[in-house]
Amino acid sequence: MAETPYKISIPDALLERLHKKLELSTLPDELENSGWDYGVPLADIQRLVARWTNGYDWRHHEALLNTELPQFTRPISVDGHGTLAIHYVHQRSEVVGAIPLLFVHGWPGSFLEARKIVPLLTQKSVDHPSFHVVALGLPGFGFSEGASKSGFNIAQHAEIGNNLMLALGYNEYVAQGGDWGHVITRKIAQVYGGKHCKAWHTNTVMGDPPEGFALDTLTDKEKEGLARAEVFFKTGGAYVQQQATQPQTLGYALADSPVGLLAWIYDRLATWADNYPWDDDEVLTWISIYWFSRAGPIGSLRIYFEAISRGDGLAGSGAPPEIPLGLSHFPNDLVVVPKSWSRKLGNVVFDGDHDGGGHFAAYEKPVELVDDIRRMFGRNGPAFGVVPGLSGY
Template sequence: MSTAEPFQINVSDDLLSWINDRVKTARIIPDVTHPPNEEWVDGTPSAVMHDIVAYWKEKYDWRSVEKRLNETFKMFTMDIKEGDEVISLHFVHHRSEREGAVPLLFSHGWPGNFLEVESLLKLTNPEDPNAQAYHIVAPSIPGFTFSSSPSKPGFSIPRVASTYHTLMQNLGYTHFFAQGGDWGSMITRSLSNQFPSSLLGIHLNFLVSLPPSALRHPIKIFSLLTRWFTPEEKQKLARMQWWMKQESGYSRIQGTKPQTVSYGLLDSPIGMLAWIREKLQSLAEPSFTWEPELVITWTMLYLLSNSSWHARIYKEAIPNVAKEVLSQKTPYEVPFGYSSFPLDVGYVPRWWAEGAAAENIVFWKEHSKGGHFASVEVPEELIGDLQEFVKVVKEKGDKGTWEKAVKAGQSGRY
């Protein structure tokens, strides 16, 4: 069994100088003049880029950020064999000292990263002494940030999920909860499909689904074909359709020529910044403020990966995700929870999810505020939902299963 090695971020002076030189000499090309409220229709506006690049040049201090990240996150790497690949998997691991704490796996997506788990770390020691506590594990997807990259094509979502499962078993967490959004939701669902006996329950904040089976769910199919949706459901489904038609060009580029686009993005810090900043804008609440330091730090983490897998995951996953993940319902033995945030772009109504996504939905909540990055935009709402979901699982599940979860938490390593 592989062991975990403590990890600290320590970017070389040469690489940091190269990035800083690229930023200092960056050119911001002019934009056309857009009508009011249409400034983002062609991508990240030059005015936005001028401001954030000026911040990067004049105020951003990577060494200070690096120090804070090393002090905030307890990080490790572990070599994990997955098929014919060996991945040096980077992960955050914060153990709770609370009696009765249970393991929780947090899975990020693109253009996010492991930093999205920061708001959840306080769940290792909640303010409420009666609240459930967790041992939190947050891996970086292979090829993202500080996880090594697969050397060959074919490392699709089920293989990422299998790598995560091996990590949890190696950490001593034989039974655990899992939470995810974006690609993390697909990884989480694949975990529940492949390893249902290990999953205590899964909670998602991003949900897409194939249509329900016409043979098994004729009434649901009738509702779907006749567009029998509530006004709120219509609004969320319309946003998802808008995203697919107007905002998903990046996925076609990354999903067809990931290597080519990666040359440009990883050779140009400003190019990567604009690429990421655009998605943050369209995926979040308009009222949410993306602070320059946070956006630049997320950009830095992609630059430091020196890998095309930030783009390649789209080529590996999109052609196969329907067959490998979405065609299988989360089995009944794995309780399923979902939190819907109105500005996200993955959504189906509960009746649709019951017919096609999960056999045992025990928690479902639709919020009035929030977007794609729930743990960053509305962390307290996500934490509250997670705690409610786990409480339902604990109350409805059998005592023996919960005792296994607590025992797994007690036997955790590192």
């Protein structure tokens, strides 16, 4: 079946219900001078709730998204799980020989993460390659239908992404992703690499220590990165255990309380980004997509349970993919490992180093991320011409 154009159009009744819930919300107290020590400060939530209740115009932001991003839905089949209605952004370049690129977001993101890079990647220029961009809305996230039974793991997400590209006529393509997008594009590279997926790029740079590793072989910057990762796992990683073990229990709170959903996700937006100047309306648009999502907020949590409690975990499993891999290193991401470790991720042909940037690279540092992708696939780049007949120019 052909793709169906999609416009976000939240029913008035759901908007009215949201405002009623916000008006009836009850907030906890807060200890004096506690700042972020105990979690999101009360003042931040009070300000955001006030704005969400009176002042934030969802219809305005809904219209902007519909104008900026060409959106579609399409039924995509996945083995053992039937057919799911998948929502995605599909922006073609004017360049005939543009390279098809599949962008995969993570949690707590959505297709919205691609908002800033889509117009950059599709630009026509004699100085850099151009891409046809497909930003996949993962099943259970945003306006994509979620799985109806258990066992929908990373392999199934990868199958959805590959099948979508094939359905769009992109039999050969490249992929990019961070966070869960990293795990899913890694699986795509493993399973469909060579035949369909010709190269992949990620801004979530992980990896295990090489054999014989010694701490004194690291630079001071690399030691700082490992220390940062250690602090994150000790003080900020509890959400992983909660979502990986009891997503249903947490789901009741997030499905019923917009304030609970706001606090749960705003905590990550504020602390995972690298001093990104979040505007209140940016935050509320991000949260609203979760609140109005087709599967409800719980739909996005289940990937943790399936992948961590029953699957291969955050790092995945199996032999590293053999197709070309590009890495973008942003120093204030959650996990920052030495390059000697990240080299174990696969056939690394490109490294892009940056002075700033956190977990949401496509949103925080779109120009820098796109520049890395262009250099990787452009003329004189290590992955130039990986998609036969499509140079990007």
